[in-house]
Amino acid sequence: MNYQYKNEFRHHLVDWFNREKRDLPWRRTSDPYKIWVSEIMLQQTRVDTVIPYYNRFLEKYPTMQSLAYAPQEELLKMWEGLGYYSRARNLQAGVKEVVEKYNAVVPDNRHDLSKLKGIGPYTAGAILSIAYNKPEHAVDGNVMRVLSRVLHIEEDIALPKTRKVFEEAVDMLIDKDYPGDFNQAIMDLGAMICTPTSPKCLLCPVRDYCIAFQEGDTEQLPIKSKKIKTKKVIYNIYVAVDKQGNYLIEKRPNEGLLANMWQFPMIEMTKETTKDAFEKQYNVQIENYLNNDFMKFKHIFSHLTWEMECYLVQVQQLNQLPANAHFLPIGKIRELPMSVPMLKILNILN
DNA sequence: CAGTCGTGGAA
DNA sequence: TTTCCAAGACT
Numbered sequence: 001m002n003y004q005y006k007n008e009f010r011h012h013l014v015d016w017f018n019r020e021k022r023d024l025p026w027r028r029t030s031d032p033y034k035i036w037v038s039e040i041m042l043q044q045t046r047v048d049t050v051i052p053y054y055n056r057f058l059e060k061y062p063t064m065q066s067l068a069y070a071p072q073e074e075l076l077k078m079w080e081g082l083g084y085y086s087r088a089r090n091l092q093a094g095v096k097e098v099v100e101k102y103n104a105v106v107p108d109n110r111h112d113l114s115k116l117k118g119i120g121p122y123t124a125g126a127i128l129s130i131a132y133n134k135p136e137h138a139v140d141g142n143v144m145r146v147l148s149r150v151l152h153i154e155e156d157i158a159l160p161k162t163r164k165v166f167e168e169a170v171d172m173l174i175d176k177d178y179p180g181d182f183n184q185a186i187m188d189l190g191a192m193i194c195t196p197t198s199p200k201c202l203l204c205p206v207r208d209y210c211i212a213f214q215e216g217d218t219e220q221l222p223i224k225s226k227k228i229k230t231k232k233v234i235y236n237i238y239v240a241v242d243k244q245g246n247y248l249i250e251k252r253p254n255e256g257l258l259a260n261m262w263q264f265p266m267i268e269m270t271k272e273t274t275k276d277a278f279e280k281q282y283n284v285q286i287e288n289y290l291n292n293d294f295m296k297f298k299h300i301f302s303h304l305t306w307e308m309e310c311y312l313v314q315v316q317q318l319n320q321l322p323a324n325a326h327f328l329p330i331g332k333i334r335e336l337p338m339s340v341p342m343l344k345i346l347n348i349l350n
Numbered sequence: 351c352a353g354t355c356g357t358g359g360a361a
Numbered sequence: 362t363t364t365c366c367a368a369g370a371c372t
Contacts, residue, residue: 042368043370044367044370045367045368046366046367046368047367049359049367050367050368081356081358082356082357083355084356085356086370086371087370090371117370117371118369119370120369120370122368122369123369141367141369184368191367196365196366197361227364256355257355258355258356259355300356301357302354302356303353303355304354339356340356340358
């Protein structure tokens with residue numbers, strides 16, 4: 001794209017943004033911390049989903065200091081249902097480092113920003129351009145989709161190395177006077193006009209500069225290869241009550257899927273799984289099956305599917321429980337952070 | 351690089 | 362019902 005067209009492209013794009021931009025909570029602040037929070041929540045997550053979480057989160061943690069030393073249990077509860085829970089842990093670690101190492105001032109350069117937990121190339125660029133008005137690229141899925149069409153880039157956007165191509169494209173096109181608006185404009189364009197399917201090209205402010213529109217192959221771009229197949233895992237889940245009416249609950253390991261979230265005991269069902277696996281693993285004895293198969297459902301994660309069959313059982317504790325397991329009253333359990341499938345079970349208990 | 355890490359909504 | 366996601370980062 002030649003110099004004159006680049007200028008026109010920028011101005012049409014930013015002018016459109018100023019007319020049509022969505023009124024979003026994080027666009028009502030210039031606080032780098034709040035913009036940081038929004039960018040973390042928005043990773044792989046829809047705007048409509050994020051909004052209520054964002055408002056509640058900043059009401060609870062209005063400053064970096066308030067977040068830096070919050071109990072992780074409370075933090076995870078604030079994140080409950082939003083998914084990708086390591087984001088919450090990394091955000092807190094990053095904020096804590098800014099408080100302690102940078103005197104609670106969010107760094108304004110890519111080098112320092114990128115070293116903070118949870119801040120990758122996109123988020124660094126987003127914070128720098130939106131909060132600090134720095135001409136830094138912020139390449140996300142929207143940017144790759146929009147620019148793959150405008151510039152007719154046919155690289156496979158599923159490959160990590162491809163991001164570099166689009167970063168260079170943004171470096172070439174970005175409006176150095178309004179870098180934050182420019183980056184957000186492409187993202188809004190991708191969300192509202194240049195959508196994955198059925199793009200609204202007739203409403204597009206940069207249609208005249210779009211090679212894919214000229215070629216008539218907008219629907220063929222971007223090119224994306226990778227397809228993920230989800231594996232299936234089958235679990236028996238035991239909602240176990242003792243004589244005092246307390247429920248057996250356990251905390252997941254601090255790494256991996258749903259790290260540090262709480263759950264009802266679950267036993268993976270394989271060919272080798274024995275019938276008394278639950279009793280042996282938790283040192284309890286089932287005295288009574290209160291309700292066989294009182295709930296049966298599946299939950300689909302990004303890369304795997306849980307098929308769950310739930311049992312409501314009365315138990316007696318025989319020996320010491322595993323370290324991360326406890327009998328707790330239902331009221332206490334409702335205060336613990338739990339994954340969506342576990343919440344579905346919890347919600348039908350009285 | 352390829353796999354891991356959640357969820358709810360849209361086509 | 363199935364597929365593909367949506368403002369990615371980490372290992």
